[in-house]
Amino acid sequence: MRIQCPNPNCPNPSNIQRFEMTHATGVSSGYSPTIGLGRDSEGDLVYGLAITRSQTNSKIANETAPPEDPTKKTSWAVPVLVFMVIFVFVAWLYVSETWYARNEIGDIDQTGRIIKIVLASGFTIFCFVTSIYVIISSSRSRKEDIKRYQRRIAHWRNSWICLSCGTRWRQK
Numbered sequence: 646m647r648i649q650c651p652n653p654n655c656p657n658p659s660n661i662q663r664f665e666m667t668h669a670t671g672v673s674s675g676y677s678p679t680i681g682l683g684r685d686s687e688g689d690l691v692y693g694l695a696i697t698r699s700q701t702n703s704k705i706a707n708e709t710a711p712p713e714d715p716t717k718k719t720s721w722a723v724p725v726l727v728f729m730v731i732f733v734f735v736a737w738l739y740v741s742e743t744w745y746a747r748n749e750i751g752d753i754d755q756t757g758r759i760i761k762i763v764l765a766s767g768f769t770i771f772c773f774v775t776s777i778y779v780i781i782s783s784s785r786s787r788k789e790d791i792k793r794y795q796r797r798i799a800h801w802r803n804s805w806i807c808l809s810c811g812t813r814w815r816q817k
């Protein structure tokens with residue numbers, strides 16, 4: 646069966662194209678020369694030639710663009726994790742330094758020491774729990790992103806546009 650525009654009022658139902666093709670032809674790059682002619686401040690005739698390289702995404706190319714690939718997106722989870730690990734490490738150093746100081750110098754202020762230990766332990770636990778949460782939630786949302794992308798790209802590959810009337814549809 647020939648694929649045709651589903652619009653019953655379409656003037657030319659066979660003038661159809663895949664989104665993939667429409668997108669590819671809509672993104673064009675080229676050189677456009679511009680010649681200018683005029684008079685300068687002394688009244689002499691001057692001319693100039695400029696060649697500009699241009700890449701243009703036509704409106705139709707943007708509308709038929711494929712969905713964004715989530716694996717090409719940079720994730721913020723890794724830098725956050727690196728920061729967290731450094732933070733945990735520093736907090737741990739702080740705790741051990743406090744313990745060391747207590748064992749070496751007996752007359753350190755008792756309350757100050759307890760506050761330091763509680764704060765440092767609290768930070769360490771906080772960072773640890775947050776890191777685990779970030780890992781679990783980012784890997785879960787990444788899997789969902791990839792699944793959604795696979796569904797979208799399959800839809801996109803089956804999407805057609807009618808160049809006569811503008812109807813878009815998905816071919817099953």
Ligand SMILES: [Zn+2]
Pocket residue numbers: 650651652655656657658807808809810811812
């Ligand atoms: Zn049509």
